[in-house]
Amino acid sequence: MDRRPIGRPWLACTVVVLLAAAAGWAQSRRLLTDVRIVLLDALSPGRLAVMSLAPPSPKTTLSAPADSPKRERNILEQQRRRLLIENARLRNELRLLQRSSGHRRPTETDFLRLRLVEARILGRRGIPDSVKDLLIDAGTAHGLRHEELVLDASGIVLDRGTVDGVQPGHPVLYGTAVVGRIDRIGRWVSHVLPITDPKFSAEVQLIHHTAGTSHPGCTGLLEGTGNACRITGTPATASIAVGDEVVSVDAAGIIGPRFSYGRVIQAEFRSAGQWDVVVEPAVSPTDVTRVAVAVPRLNSRRLQSVRSAIQEDSRP
Amino acid sequence: MTYAFCLTGLTWFSLMLEQAFPDLFPYRSIILPVVIVGMLWDGTSRGILVGGGLLVVDWIIRPTGPPLLPVILSTVIAVFMTRRHARNRLAYHTGRRRQLPDWSLPVLLLLMAAGVLTITTWPDVTASFPVLLPRLALFFRTSVPVCILLTAVMLLTSEPGWRRIS
Structure with a gap:
C-alpha cells in the first residue's frame, strides 16, 4: 500500500503558516496593495480574454426604468442632489453676474469636461467582502491617472458613450456621489481610496438649504475618519447646520462638475472657535456595485470662447 | 515540478x-x-x-480577514495525511478498512473551508444571516459540483495507475 513516502507534511505546513503570517503582517502594514495590483494586472489579460468570449451584457440607458425600489430611490436621490447643487451654482453665478454686470461672459459654463470610465468592483461577490480594499477593473489602459475621482454609478449609467446619447459634461454628472479616489493604478486594475479612509482628503464646499432655496456656504477640507468623514479648516464665522450638503469645489476657480460627498450629520461649535463637523458619506463603499472614474479634460469650446472674448475686449 | 506547474496553472485559470x-x-x-x-x-x-502557497497568493489578491484558510487547510490535510499513512500501514498488516471514504474528503474540506472563510469574513455570523445565506447558496451551487467532479477525476485516474498514491 505505501508505495512512496509522504515527505514531511508538518514541515510543509509550517512553511505555509510562516508564509500566511508574513502575508498577514504585510497586509496590516499596507505593504501588499502594490503586490495585489501587480498580481491582478497579471491576471487581467486572461480575464479580459475570457470575458471577450462571453456575450456582452445589455447596456442601461438614461431612460431605463427603475427595476427595484432601491434603484429608484438611488436615481431620485441623485436627481435631488443634482438639483440642489445646480440651484446653488446658479445662485452663485447670478451673484457674480450682478457684481460684474456689463462684462461679457462666455456662453459655455464648464471649463472642464469629464470622460467617465465605468468599472466593476473586483472581489465583492461570493464569500469575500473586503470593504477596506476597493479594487476596480480599470487602469492606465483605460486612460486613468492617479488621484482621479471615483463615482458611484449604481443609480444611472453615467457614461456609455454617444451610442446611448450621453455626452461628457451632461448635467446628470452633477450631484453624483463620490466613492473615493484612485490611489494606486495598474494597467488594467486600480486601487480606490474610499472617502472614509483616514488618508483621504479633499477640498469641499457646504451647501446650506432652507425652505425651497439653497445657498453656497463656506469651504473646508474633508477628511476620512474610518467610518465617516469630518470637515476641518472652516472659518469660525461660518454658518453650518445639520443637513447641509457637502459638495466638491471648483478646482482653482475653474467651473467644473460638482459631486456630492455627503451630508452634515453633526455640527458643533467648540469653545476654541472651531467647528466640529461630521459628515455622513453620500454612498457607502459597501453599497456600491458599479463605479465610474471621472477623467477630466479641458473644454476646448469654452477655451475658444474665452479667447475670443479676450480678443474682443483688447480691441481698441 | 510538473505537478506544481499544473496546479499553479489551474489555480490561475480558476x-x-x-x-x-x-x-x-x-x-x-x-x-x-x-x-x-x-x-x-x-x-x-x-x-x-x-496548495498552501497558492492559497496565500489568493489571499494576497483578495484578503478577507486574517489569512486563516491556508493555515487551517494545510494543518488539517497534514493531520489527515499523517494519520492515513499510519492507518494504511496498519491496514496493510491487519486488513482493516479505512473509516472515511476517499470521495467524501474533498467535499468535507470544502465545507470546512467555507466555514473558515465565513467566520473570518463575518465575525458576527448571526447578525449577517440575511446577507450570508444567499451568498453561501450561490457559492455552494458552483463549488460543490466542481469539487465532486474533480474528486471523481482524482479517484478515477488512480484506478488505472495514472495517479500515484501514497
Missing part, C-alpha cells in the same frame, strides 16, 4: 474565471475545490506546500 464572471462563479467557488483536490492529488508534503 482565478481568471472567477474574476471574469463573478455572477456565474462566485469568488473562491472554483479555486477552493481546485486547490483542495490539488493538495490531495499528490498526497505528499509537496501538495501542502504548493
